[in-house]
Amino acid sequence: MNDNSQRIFFYTDRLKENILYLNDFFSARNMSWTFVIKAFFNYPDSFINELSYMPMGSLATDNLTQLKKIKELNPEMELWFLNYEGIEVIDDVVDVNLTHSTHSTNNKTCLMLALDPERMGAELNIDMAFKRLGAYLDCANMPDASFFEEWQKFHIPTTIIQSLGTSVSFEHIDYLQSKGVNHYRIGELALTGKSLINGKKIKGLRPDVFGDGVNVNYEFISNFINDIYVRS
Numbered sequence: 001m002n003d004n005s006q007r008i009f010f011y012t013d014r015l016k017e018n019i020l021y022l023n024d025f026f027s028a029r030n031m032s033w034t035f036v037i038k039a040f041f042n043y044p045d046s047f048i049n050e051l052s053y054m055p056m057g058s059l060a061t062d063n064l065t066q067l068k069k070i071k072e073l074n075p076e077m078e079l080w081f082l083n084y085e086g087i088e089v090i091d092d093v094v095d096v097n098l099t100h101s102t103h104s105t106n107n108k109t110c111l112m113l114a115l116d117p118e119r120m121g122a123e124l125n126i127d128m129a130f131k132r133l134g135a136y137l138d139c140a141n142m143p144d145a146s147f148f149e150e151w152q153k154f155h156i157p158t159t160i161i162q163s164l165g166t167s168v169s170f171e172h173i174d175y176l177q178s179k180g181v182n183h184y185r186i187g188e189l190a191l192t193g194k195s196l197i198n199g200k201k202i203k204g205l206r207p208d209v210f211g212d213g214v215n216v217n218y219e220f221i222s223n224f225i226n227d228i229y230v231r232s
Contacts, residue, residue, distance in 0.1 A: 133161070
């Protein structure tokens, strides 16, 4: 792109504002959250460097190479590995291993239940031996309420991290919290500042991390590798 007007600018200061807002938002509810950056899987190190110093407490991706880079730059960042394939993880850069596999589990494991929202509660099998539990749910559609109703019936102690919140369920946080959810994995929402349900701006979040008037979604973020220019 030679025309500067066609370039997409990524404003780190605006993303920082969104992250600080989310920090306060979840803290006020005695909940925690992790910033998911898997949309940036193929982005260069220079871009990942910018994310390494954002003021969130933890960060997640399915890219181990990126996690290693971030740990080098910011050893204090808690790193979550989205271990979709259930591979054995022995790398020290991983602080939390989100996996559906029960093989080689340890105190870093967040046992993820790969659930089809259509099957709901009958398929739930909770192992209280883990300090962290979660579920792989549809990130684009709000899960049926019956899933959370069934989850609540297990009376999981509040000391266990229950990671079932995603960007799409952000506006239903009070309901999810009432069912035991105490941790969210937020990606797209922090970058767009808009509801994934109706596309409207969410109060307190900036919708212009990628510039004014840019229609941003997951596909957009993951595809514009070489056309995004970072600005502070």
